[in-house]
Amino acid sequence: MEAFLEGVVRTATPLALAALGETVTERSGIINIGLEGSIIAGALGSVVGAAHGGVWAGFVFGAVCGLAVAAIFALFAVVLRADQIITGTAVTLLALGGTGTLYRLIYGSAGAALNTPTLNPAAIPFLSKIPVVGLALFAQPSITYVLYALIPVVSWWMYRTHAGLALRSVGENPAAAIAAGVRGKRVQFTAVLFGGALGGVSGATLVLAQAGTFVEGMSAGRGFIAIAIVVLGRWNPLGTVLAALIFGAASALQFYFQAIGTNLPYQLFLAFPYVLTLIALAATHGRVSAPAALGRQDLELE
Amino acid sequence: MKHFSFYGRKRTLTLSTGFHILVATSIIGCGKAVDHPQSTSKDFKVALVTTGSVSDQGWNAGAYRGLLRIRDSLGAHISNVQTQTPAEIDENFRQYGSQGYNLVFGHGFEYQDPAIRVAPSFPKTAFVITSGANTAPNVASVQFAFSDGAYLAGIVAGAVSHSGTIGTIGGTQLPPVVSAFRAFQAGARSVNPNVKVLSAYVGNWDDPSAAKEQALAQIARGADVIFQNADAAGLGVFQAARQSTGVRVIGSNSDQNAVAPEVTLGSVVIDLPRAMLMIARDVKDGTFTGHTYHLGDVEGVVLWRGNPTLSTEISPETQAKLASAKKALDAGQLKIPE
Numbered sequence: 001m002e003a004f005l006e007g008v009v010r011t012a013t014p015l016a017l018a019a020l021g022e023t024v025t026e027r028s029g030i031i032n033i034g035l036e037g038s039i040i041a042g043a044l045g046s047v048v049g050a051a052h053g054g055v056w057a058g059f060v061f062g063a064v065c066g067l068a069v070a071a072i073f074a075l076f077a078v079v080l081r082a083d084q085i086i087t088g089t090a091v092t093l094l095a096l097g098g099t100g101t102l103y104r105l106i107y108g109s110a111g112a113a114l115n116t117p118t119l120n121p122a123a124i125p126f127l128s129k130i131p132v133v134g135l136a137l138f139a140q141p142s143i144t145y146v147l148y149a150l151i152p153v154v155s156w157w158m159y160r161t162h163a164g165l166a167l168r169s170v171g172e173n174p175a176a177a178i179a180a181g182v183r184g185k186r187v188q189f190t191a192v193l194f195g196g197a198l199g200g201v202s203g204a205t206l207v208l209a210q211a212g213t214f215v216e217g218m219s220a221g222r223g224f225i226a227i228a229i230v231v232l233g234r235w236n237p238l239g240t241v242l243a244a245l246i247f248g249a250a251s252a253l254q255f256y257f258q259a260i261g262t263n264l265p266y267q268l269f270l271a272f273p274y275v276l277t278l279i280a281l282a283a284t285h286g287r288v289s290a291p292a293a294l295g296r297q298d299l300e301l302e
Numbered sequence: 303m304k305h306f307s308f309y310g311r312k313r314t315l316t317l318s319t320g321f322h323i324l325v326a327t328s329i330i331g332c333g334k335a336v337d338h339p340q341s342t343s344k345d346f347k348v349a350l351v352t353t354g355s356v357s358d359q360g361w362n363a364g365a366y367r368g369l370l371r372i373r374d375s376l377g378a379h380i381s382n383v384q385t386q387t388p389a390e391i392d393e394n395f396r397q398y399g400s401q402g403y404n405l406v407f408g409h410g411f412e413y414q415d416p417a418i419r420v421a422p423s424f425p426k427t428a429f430v431i432t433s434g435a436n437t438a439p440n441v442a443s444v445q446f447a448f449s450d451g452a453y454l455a456g457i458v459a460g461a462v463s464h465s466g467t468i469g470t471i472g473g474t475q476l477p478p479v480v481s482a483f484r485a486f487q488a489g490a491r492s493v494n495p496n497v498k499v500l501s502a503y504v505g506n507w508d509d510p511s512a513a514k515e516q517a518l519a520q521i522a523r524g525a526d527v528i529f530q531n532a533d534a535a536g537l538g539v540f541q542a543a544r545q546s547t548g549v550r551v552i553g554s555n556s557d558q559n560a561v562a563p564e565v566t567l568g569s570v571v572i573d574l575p576r577a578m579l580m581i582a583r584d585v586k587d588g589t590f591t592g593h594t595y596h597l598g599d600v601e602g603v604v605l606w607r608g609n610p611t612l613s614t615e616i617s618p619e620t621q622a623k624l625a626s627a628k629k630a631l632d633a634g635q636l637k638i639p640e
Contacts, residue, residue: 003522007515014511104357120545211510212541215534216355220509252515258502259469259519266475270505 004256005136010210012241012248013144014039014202018226019233019240020147020154021198026230027158028191029171029293033088034073036223037095038066038196042203044099047116047214048106050207055117059143059204066200067193069095074192078185081297092223100216118212119143141209143201147241150198154237167191171291199223225277232280235291243280250276346378346586347403351394353385353410354507358534361555361572365409365432368578376582391416399424405585407432407578411476417441428585432574433478437592444577447598448478449485449638450631451570452529454606454624455552456489458567459527460497461620462550463490469500469525471516471539473507473532482554482570485638486529493623500525510538517542521549527567530554540565550615559609567615568608577603600632 018039025032032038042062049061073091076082119141127138158164169177170187178184202222207214229247233240250273257269348369356366366382373380381398385391391408395416398406405428408417414434421429421441434443459468468490472479483501490497500523502516513535517528521542528543530536531554540562543549553561553569577597584590597603606624608616616624630636 003518007518011515100355107357118541206511210541211514211538212544213510213537215508215510215537216357217508218510218534220506220512251512252519255502255515255519258516259500259523259525261500266503267505270503 001132002135004252005133006139007252007255008245008248009136009140009144010248011251012244013140013147013209014205015222015226015229015247016241016244017143017147017150017205018199018202018223019229019244020150020237021195021202022226022230023233023235023237023240024154024158024167024198025191025195026294027171027235027291028167028188029174029291029296030074030077030188030192031084031088031227031295032070032073032077032192032195033085033224033227034069034091034095035088035195035199035226036219036221037073037092038069038199039203039206039223039226040099040217040219041069041095042066042200043207043218044103044203044214045200046204046207047103049204050116055119055208058116058208059201062204062207063197063200066203067197070192070196070199073196074189077297078188078192083297084295096217096219099214103214103216116207116212116214119209141205143205143209146201151237151241158237168291171293174293174296199226202226228277228281231290232277232284234284246280247273247277346376346405347381347401348372348376348378348405348407348582349381349383349398349403350407350409351383351385351391351398351413353412354533355384356382358507359556359558359561360533360536360553362409362533364556364572364574365407365578368575369407371575371579372582375579376586378582388412392420395420395429396423399427403427405430405582409433411478414443428590430581432577435594437594439592441592442581442590442595444581444595444597446478446572446577447596447604448482448570448572450599451572451604451606452482452485453489453631453636453638454627455529455568455570456486456491457493457623457627458489458606458608458616458620459486459529459550459552460490460493461617461623462567462615463494463497463527464548465524465526466494466496467498467500467524467526469502469517469520469528471513471520471528471530471532471536472501472503473535474505475503479531482531483529488639489627492627493620498524504532504535507533507535509535510541512538514538514542518546521546526550527552529570537561550612557607559607559611563609563611565612566609567612568606571605571607573603573605577601598631599628 022035042065045065046058046062050058076087077084121139122142123139128134166182166187170184174184229243230240233243254269254272350365350369352362354362356362369380372378383394385394408431411433413431414436417429417431418436418438421438425440429441431443436443470483487499500520504513513532517539527550528539529552530539540551543551543565544562550567551565552567555572557571558569559566
């Protein structure tokens with residue numbers, strides 16, 4: 001049971017980081033399909049950063065790489081008002097290919113294998129002794145605790161500050177926001193960069209807290225799953241993290257079912273998290289309201 | 303063996319690939335081969351098509367080394383392309399056929415049918431599928447008796463396991479992977495009839511994070527030796543073992559003993575360079591025919607290679623059992639369940 005719960009939190013952590021960033025991006029009215037690109041760029045960046053300055057330098061450089069990829073997206077989608085879906089898809093493809101090429105340029109076709117320093121789980125005294133959930137929640141690599149800290153900070157910022165209000169108003173009613181003096185494009189640009197940086201941290205987590213290696217394409221669709229998680233979490237920071245945990249639980253259940261050995265086809269288990277996401281999305285349909293201006297490219301924002 | 307990632311957008315890659323080509327292929331969405339500048343001879347041209355990255359330290363990396371060896375030994379002009387989606391395989395083959403390549407390797411089970419479809423249009427090109435059984439006048443297949451090595455690995459796993467539970471983790475359920483795992487299980491049962499074998503598939507070949515979770519789930523169920531056959535994703539299995547106590551891993555396809563020497567008992571190695579060079583020689587000498595090459599332990603192509611760092615963990619009795627099983631295999635007296 002405890003091993004299962006630990007797996008839930010481990011699987012959810014990178015998803016929650018990426019989805020938290022995308023929540024902020026989408027609240028500004030921009031849907032960044034290029035999130036997958038930020039994640040894979042963050043994964044490669046973290047290997048390079050960690051090789052030169054240790055694990056935390058890896059996270060920082062991962063965030064910078066995720067942000068850089070998001071900046072390309074923002075240039076086209078926010079500044080030039082290109083179609084967000086097409087731009088995001090192009091950015092994802094560019095990043096998946098670009099990271100593979102750079103990886104081989106840097107490390108040769110033999111790759112870097114498992115030589116990247118990694119974060120070991122760090123148990124928090126007392127809290128990790130809580131029955132059942134203690135180890136799962138409080139004996140994780142410290143990047144998970146960074147995520148815990150980000151949830152209230154982002155919530156407070158989004159709902160209790162002027163900047164947060166500006167963000168939400170641009171996503172809901174850009175004309176009114178601009179009339180009130182909000183600089184729409186700047187808000188959207190910053191929101192996209194924030195989402196990209198967290199996407200980069202998510203990719204760095206895959207490498208530095210989990211796999212211990214970079215593998216081409218290792219983001220494995222997590223950027224797209226994170227976008228679904230944002231919907232499931234109703235564009236709300238806490239909701240997003242809870243939705244990530246649900247997805248993490250579905251994945252961990254899948255690992256568990258395969259390990260106990262059943263005669264059912266393994267593909268059923270692999271599909272399980274996705275089926276659950278679909279059901280949850282369908283069940284919350286109608287009660288969910290997306291930011292009103294989400295995905296609109298025809299806005300005059302300045 | 304290999305595989306398309308489930309959302310498969312992969313990259314053509316050679317050392318000389320330029321960023322502009324990358325961008326072009328990303329947008330167009332089709333693989334574009336880039337010739338290697340180091341090539342020395344224009345007379346003999348050899349290409350390799352893979353479904354996965356050649357930096358996976360396993361199945362695809364071995365084939366790339368084979369391609370380099372063909373260049374170095376036979377002075378061939380070489381080229382390598384990575385297929386991104388199954389629909390592109392025919393096109394990859396046609397590109398090389400129309401450029402007059404003498405030999406094109408399709409590295410994996412997935413390439414069988416496209417080779418049969420495309421080959422009649424390019425009768426001067428030899429197509430070789432490195433995992434399959436289909437043949438045509440200019441299409442040969444290779445069947446690696448990977449099960450030979452997997453059986454020997456099973457003997458080691460069954461003998462070394464203290465818990466009596468061992469695991470297998472594959473990428474996807476391709477027939478060659480399934481039969482390797484069956485052979486592994488048979489090998490383990492031959493030394494410990496009560497051994498319990500857990501089995502899991504990652505669902506793709508390039509998500510090491512998910513593979514690590516599969517391994518941790520098996521370890522939580524008591525598995526203390528895990529045989530991985532998941533290419534690049536399999537690196538996550540080594541990482542899981544490194545972070546657990548007393549867990550050992552057996553590698554696949556390439557010699558993976560150096561990936562994590564402190565936890566790796568050994569690897570089932572396919573000596574792809576040896577096999578590919580053998581076939582390239584046939585093509586160059588004009589003795590190539592469309593048939594199935596059966597290459598295994600006795601040809602020196604599939605081997606069990608123990609990791610010297612952990613050789614003390616394999617007892618002399620187990621070593622003796624390994625040696626006698628190998629002898630029986632080479633003499634054709636040992637039948638491994640398919």
